[in-house]
Amino acid sequence: MKILVFDAGPIISLATNSMLWVLKILKKRFDGEFYIPESIKYELIDRPIEGKKFKFEALHTLTYLRNRTLKVYKKHVREDTNKLAELINSIFRARGQYLAIVQLGEVETIAVALQIKADAVVIDERTMRLVIESPLVLQKILQKKMRTNIEINYKSLTQFNRLVKSLKVIRSVDIATRAFELGLFKNYIPHDMTAPKKELLTAILWALKLGGCSISQEEIDDIVSIESL
Amino acid sequence: MQTEIKKEVLVILEKVVDILRKKDIRDIIELKHLSDATIGNASIFQDQDSISIGVLVYSFAKVLERGFQNEKLYDKVFKLVERAKDSLMKNDIDNYRICIKDIFTIIKQMDSRLKMFIEQVLDKAKIQKGSRIFAQGISLARVADMLNISRWELMNYVGKTKIADTEYEGIPVKERIKLVRDLFQ
Numbered sequence: 001m002k003i004l005v006f007d008a009g010p011i012i013s014l015a016t017n018s019m020l021w022v023l024k025i026l027k028k029r030f031d032g033e034f035y036i037p038e039s040i041k042y043e044l045i046d047r048p049i050e051g052k053k054f055k056f057e058a059l060h061t062l063t064y065l066r067n068r069t070l071k072v073y074k075k076h077v078r079e080d081t082n083k084l085a086e087l088i089n090s091i092f093r094a095r096g097q098y099l100a101i102v103q104l105g106e107v108e109t110i111a112v113a114l115q116i117k118a119d120a121v122v123i124d125e126r127t128m129r130l131v132i133e134s135p136l137v138l139q140k141i142l143q144k145k146m147r148t149n150i151e152i153n154y155k156s157l158t159q160f161n162r163l164v165k166s167l168k169v170i171r172s173v174d175i176a177t178r179a180f181e182l183g184l185f186k187n188y189i190p191h192d193m194t195a196p197k198k199e200l201l202t203a204i205l206w207a208l209k210l211g212g213c214s215i216s217q218e219e220i221d222d223i224v225s226i227e228s229l
Numbered sequence: 230m231q232t233e234i235k236k237e238v239l240v241i242l243e244k245v246v247d248i249l250r251k252k253d254i255r256d257i258i259e260l261k262h263l264s265d266a267t268i269g270n271a272s273i274f275q276d277q278d279s280i281s282i283g284v285l286v287y288s289f290a291k292v293l294e295r296g297f298q299n300e301k302l303y304d305k306v307f308k309l310v311e312r313a314k315d316s317l318m319k320n321d322i323d324n325y326r327i328c329i330k331d332i333f334t335i336i337k338q339m340d341s342r343l344k345m346f347i348e349q350v351l352d353k354a355k356i357q358k359g360s361r362i363f364a365q366g367i368s369l370a371r372v373a374d375m376l377n378i379s380r381w382e383l384m385n386y387v388g389k390t391k392i393a394d395t396e397y398e399g400i401p402v403k404e405r406i407k408l409v410r411d412l413f414q
Binding site for chain 1: 233269366380402410
């Protein structure tokens with residue numbers, strides 16, 4: 001069975017732009033399961049439901065658990081999560097201090113994906129994605145922004161790399177781009193504009209970017225150009 | 230409290246005492262800038278002292294910006310900042326933290342008519358400081374945890390800034406699109 005594991009970020013980006021419906025349709029095409037870890041459910045739903053801010057968005061997201069578009073992964077991953085978090089948070093060191101760059105919830109997403117042998121993880125966050133895909137780029141960013149030398153603990157990095165080497169990462173913008181290609185957004189095409197499809201795709205990608213998905217303007221331009229609209 | 234954190238917090242407190250003594254509204258901008266001074270330490274050490282002083286100074290600047298006029302409470306805050314500074318100089322960390330906590334309490338009580346505004350200011354201060362820590366390379370989820378704010382709030386704020394717009398040399402866009410095409414055929 002095919003499986004995708006979602007971090008909170010992409011669900012937030014999609015939910016704040018009223019695009020969660022895309023997941024329901026895409027899931028049928030995917031012919032597999034979309035999972036979120038328990039701690040991500042807490043972040044997405046249980047916690048905001050207790051307050052006023054983002055309560056409606058949380059209730060809206062809850063409907064996608066009720067209709068089984070998203071499922072909570074209930075198997076035990078605590079130890080794997082802790083081990084992974086310890087590894088990631090001991091890769092970079094600044095001023096003699098290991099940098100705790102990631103949080104347990106997002107690490108649980110990776111732990112679940114590894115345990116369940118997911119086809120991909122969906123992560124909108126720049127930091128976690130870079131740790132998996134390009135840790136040396138992250139080192140450069142940390143160094144530049146913190147204005148201090150960042151050492152790498154290659155023992156932790158090698159161990160982590162070995163664990164995640166086959167893990168694929170996608171973002172909400174990639175999912176939305178595929179939904180666009182498949183014509184899921186066809187009702188939104190502004191036919192009276194000069195390049196209607198281009199306008200629509202650009203709007204979708206910018207909406208997700210403004211909703212918090214980490215994507216640069218150049219990447220948005222690249223996607224629009226790849227789609228040759 | 231680590232020595233370098235203490236050193237940095239002390240520099241901030243000394244400047245805040247100076248600014249508050251002068252009571253010059255034009256210094257509010259300086260106060261706001263000052264609130265970012267501990268971000269480097271907050272990102273590396275992720276200690277509550279570096280975080281809380283940033284949030285505190287930013288919130289207070291915002292309250293003053295709004296035209297806060299309560300002289301009595303202003304003096305109370307001023308005295309507490311001085312006491313916090315003295316405690317830290319004497320290495321009395323417990324008392325320093327009590328003073329900081331008391332200042333937060335006073336800010337929250339400053340004006341019952343402004344209650345909603347002050348709550349918003351404190352939230353905004355956390356989100357603003359959080360976005361600065363995120364800019365340093367710490368993940369949003371981690372920052373949300375550190376500041377006890379939700380990822381919903383933080384993502385919403387960060388998305389509208391240029392913070393996440395860094396040069397990115399990860400997987401090329403083309404490759405990722407190929408992957409989603411394979412996943413959703």
